Amino acid sequence: MVLNSDDAAASGPPDARLARHQQPFNLLRWFSLVSLLIIASVAAALGYVSTRFVVNDSVERDAMLTAQFIQAMAQAEVRHARIPATVTMGELLDPRLDALHPGLDASVVADARIEFLDHVEHLPDTLLANVYAMDRTIVWSTNPQLIGRKIEGDDDLDESFASRTPVSASYHKAADEREEQQFEREPRYLFIENYIPMFDASGSQVVSMVEVYKEPQDLVRRIQRGYVLIWSSSIIGGVLIYLGLFWIVRRGAAMLASQQRRLVASETFAALGEMSSAVAHSLRNPLATIRSSAELAHEVASEPAQKNIADIIGQVDRMSRWVRELLVSLRPASDEAEAVDLLGAIDDALASFSGQIERYRVEVMVNTPLAASVSIQPMLLTQILNSLFANALEAMPKGGRLGIEVTPEQGGRQWRMVVSDSGKGMSQQQERMVFKPFFTTKQGGLGVGLVLVKRIMERFGGSVSLTSREEEGTRVSLIFNVAGGDHGTQHPAGRGR
Incomplete structure (x- = not known):
């Protein structure tokens, strides 16, 4: 699958590049080291002080009793x-x-x-x-x-x-x-x-x-038992304190990292929104003028020139599509979900790509139940399917196999949709970057397609994941929430083509 998600990270303002080269503060790592050192030191100090107290107190008490016994025995012998x-x-x-x-x-x-x-x-x-x-x-x-x-x-x-x-x-x-x-x-x-x-x-x-x-043999045995008890308690207590604090800080670090990612994404989308607005105002009218002029020229041009004019129209359409993708990706999304027929949306999306499927000689394998209704907005579901199918088809320009499978999950409370292709696939490094804004493996790609897919899925309580192997293809898995009372177990029969 060819990605729609940009490698423009190498370029950009110097401050941004400097920030990327700076190592972020690793809260969990530093806490692990510093807290382990502090807790171990405190536990060792408490153990040492406690054992010294036990020994000194026991010795002083034994000495006092011995002195009292000998002095009392001396008085008794004199009287006797x-x-x-x-x-x-x-x-x-x-x-x-x-x-x-x-x-x-x-x-x-x-x-x-x-x-x-x-x-x-x-x-x-x-x-x-x-x-x-x-x-x-x-x-x-x-x-x-x-x-x-x-x-x-x-x-x-x-x-x-x-x-x-x-x-x-x-x-x-x-x-x-x-x-x-x-x-x-x-x-x-x-x-x-x-x-x-x-x-x-x-x-x-x-x-x-x-x-x-x-x-004093009995006193020595008691001191030894005291040593074992004190050091065992110090070690176990230190370990429990460390593990408890580590768990809390680990959760806190995960929450901070999640919030940081959301903040970065929000800042990215905010910047993208400003850019897309500028692009829309600056390019929409010129592109429309160029396309209209090209269409008029196409009608009167000679046959050799018509091919070049057709390329101009195609490139203008691509640029217009980029503008639309930017505007859609940054448009404030409503959280009001609707019950949408997933299978009907798949059929409609495949129909819109039928020409490209036939031209690339791609075999489509569909395995779905009789019905599946998901909780999302129709326009956004169409956007997701179009992005995934376009990526898959562009990864197989010389033919291949496009697989679409829908199965119930979580006892019928969710639907899992898997879109797979037999294209050129990705490296592990590319796979880790697929959901980063502006990362793409397509020449001329914008890098917001999969970012938009992830954003939409998470907006409606779903999720998306991707796995890929070079020269073996890519597999994208989406989890949708079931709409209303629809459950996957109610539709055991499947359909395919």
């Missing part, structure tokens, strides 16, 4: 040993200071100290336990090799002595430079270091320090 309330377990933990308590039985003090330290040693999940004197010397440890060592430069230990509050920290690996971290077994995941101050009877001075390293 019937030691006076003026002496605390913190003052008894350094055996070097036993002589400072002459009023106490040495064996009672030793038994109370041993009982307390035994409880500390057997705390659940304990890796290592140390007891420091005020001079930072380890006076007791679950690792005997550490007893007697003086630890210097331990900021956490010094902080706990100075602040008189428990200090805790979590680690994933033992530090080689920390000589007090000599565990009998290596921690597998996370371990907690707790410094628990032990006070004198007045409660104002720290007289010793209990250090406990724990690897």
Whole structure:
């Protein structure tokens, strides 16, 4: 099928050419990249902050409970040993200071100290336990090799002595430079270091320090489950937010693109309307004068000159037809549809092309039901059929086959009309351009035929599509709405010729 739709895009004003070369802003692409980056960053940040909060809060709570338990256990052992309330377990933990308590039985003090330290040693999940004197010397440890060592430069230990509050920290690996971290077994995941101050009877001075390293298995499992839950929620939430926003923006971008196409089409038709009006006023009268003069000359001219005059008349008629097409394509179309006999309109259009069909030796294959009524305006339906048949016939100047088929669609609510030809066809690039204004493959074509067909079909709720292969022909499919109560299923029988 030879198209009636113009390649004048290569020409035109410089501003228009510049605008065509500029890449349009791709909203969907930029949103996809930027939103993915932002949402991924926010999800990662939330996941990291949440996991750090879970770990820190869990570690602090475990350290607080450990400190409260050890301090309460120290008070209980002092009461159990019937030691006076003026002496605390913190003052008894350094055996070097036993002589400072002459009023106490040495064996009672030793038994109370041993009982307390035994409880500390057997705390659940304990890796290592140390007891420091005020001079930072380890006076007791679950690792005997550490007893007697003086630890210097331990900021956490010094902080706990100075602040008189428990200090805790979590680690994933033992530090080689920390000589007090000599565990009998290596921690597998996370371990907690707790410094628990032990006070004198007045409660104002720290007289010793209990250090406990724990690897809380249950806490580690809870933290790991928290990790999985937090990161899974962050990832799933981020994906859902991204997909939801992507769907919204995709729909918005499609609507914007559709509105932009309509705006461009409206501007194009507005410009075409101004041009067609100028063409009509400037050319209609001169063309009529030229044709009349040519007809008069044809009657008196010699036989060799008559052929040239006939060509002049034919070209004038072509130019007049262009003017009419422009005026019809830009005329404001009414949306008031009528019930039009599609089959009768096809027969009338074929009859008007009968001379060209016979001259080109084209075989016409018609397959339609007995009746089909569509919702459109008669004049515009005629315009559609004339444009399609003219394109098809001009694509087959040396003969071929013109196919016309009408079938019901959507349970009889629509009619599908297919016009096919066996002409030279089109390339894929030409196929993509067929409904662009002023694009044409015909020499001397104007490029508004298929644009007008698409505009009319969409005006009345229908649609048009085109497929083509080079050297195999072109197939145009039109969808019409059924008029009134007419349904394709009511006419199963067909007709053909």
